[in-house]
Amino acid sequence: MKFHHKQILKLNLNFFSFFFTFFHCLTWAGLGSRNIKLLRKRVWQFVPIGWSDIFLDPCRNFHCKRGKVCQADEQEKLSCVCQDPAACPPTKDHEHVCGTDNKTYDGTCQLFGTKCKLEGTKMGHQLHLDYMGSCKYIPPCTDYEVDQFPLRMRHWLKNVLMQLYERDLDRSGFLSDKQRSKVKKIYQNEKHLMAGDNPVELLLHDFEKNYHMYVYPVHWQFSQLDRHPANRLLSHSELAPLRASLVPMEHCITRFFQECDADGNKHVSLKEWCHCFGIKEGKAIRLRGRWVGRIAPFQSRQRVSQFIHRS
Numbered sequence: 305m306k307f308h309h310k311q312i313l314k315l316n317l318n319f320f321s322f323f324f325t326f327f328h329c330l331t332w333a334g335l336g337s338r339n340i341k342l343l344r345k346r347v348w349q350f351v352p353i354g355w356s357d358i359f360l361d362p363c364r365n366f367h368c369k370r371g372k373v374c375q376a377d378e379q380e381k382l383s384c385v386c387q388d389p390a391a392c393p394p395t396k397d398h399e400h401v402c403g404t405d406n407k408t409y410d411g412t413c414q415l416f417g418t419k420c421k422l423e424g425t426k427m428g429h430q431l432h433l434d435y436m437g438s439c440k441y442i443p444p445c446t447d448y449e450v451d452q453f454p455l456r457m458r459h460w461l462k463n464v465l466m467q468l469y470e471r472d473l474d475r476s477g478f479l480s481d482k483q484r485s486k487v488k489k490i491y492q493n494e495k496h497l498m499a500g501d502n503p504v505e506l507l508l509h510d511f512e513k514n515y516h517m518y519v520y521p522v523h524w525q526f527s528q529l530d531r532h533p534a535n536r537l538l539s540h541s542e543l544a545p546l547r548a549s550l551v552p553m554e555h556c557i558t559r560f561f562q563e564c565d566a567d568g569n570k571h572v573s574l575k576e577w578c579h580c581f582g583i584k585e586g587k588a589i590r591l592r593g594r595w596v597g598r599i600a601p602f603q604s605r606q607r608v609s610q611f612i613h614r615s
């Protein structure tokens with residue numbers, strides 16, 4: 305027998321009101337709240353799976369911060385308690401994460417559950433998500449590499465936007481109208497440097513020659529990150545999603561963001577961000593050393609799509 309969705313809703317409401325009335329009648333009849341709870345538990349054993357979540361779960365609209373879960377006490381008073389790391393849902397290999405304690409966790413649930421359990425301790429305070437993926441050796445970032453970094457990253461940001469634009473042509477929803485019209489200008493400019501294995505010299509030359517094409521991607525990435533709250537300042541946790549995705553491929557990103565916070569107030573302002581990418585200052589960034597050879601991860605088109613897929 306097929307039910308129309310309105311009929312299903314009506315059935316659900318009838319079902320809910322029946323139990324609501326039934327349990328209240330029991331209270332009036334003098335049955336203790338403990339007995340009612342026991343009876344309720346027995347009754348719900350026969351309720352179809354999923355219904356109890358909809359009608360019974362008092363936590364359904366109660367939100368807890370990362371690492372915590374909602375719990376109802378005997379009086380159905382709600383509170384947030386630490387997620388038991390052992391009770392996290394199973395994950396796949398690609399969902400593993402590396403903590404700042406250099407331990408691999410099965411997923412963010414396990415990491416933040418562990419952090420919560422350590423709350424109040426130095427270890428808990430220091431534990432953060434370091435990067436996505438299992439822990440591995442991350443080589444230190446040299447002065448030479450950190451100098452190259454903004455060239456690669458702003459070129460990469462430009463190509464992330466290009467790919468979003470291409471995807472938007474097939475199936476809209478990746479970019480807003482305003483973003484689409486801004487990226488369209490870069491996309492249609494025949495001079496734009498394609499993603500690929502570009503030498504550092506070429507990236508620098510392109511940046512100096514086509515500076516205007518890099519301004520929007522740098523601003524765009526800032527606004528993507530500046531959400532909680534949107535205050536033109538990037539906190540450690542606002543930077544974390546980008547940093548955590550890129551560390552395994554770009555080991556300089558941590559040092560880069562640290563140095564970007566020029567006044568050392570633990571936040572990267574829009575001004576600091578732009579300065580780090582050589583934007584607004586008008587010209588290319590200051591060079592500390594001679595740049596030779598070819599560059600690594602950011603140039604790869606494949607890695608750009610991996611990043612888009614992840615985010």
Ligand SMILES: [Ca+2]
Pocket residue numbers: 530531532533534535536537538539542
């Ligand atoms: Ca912010």
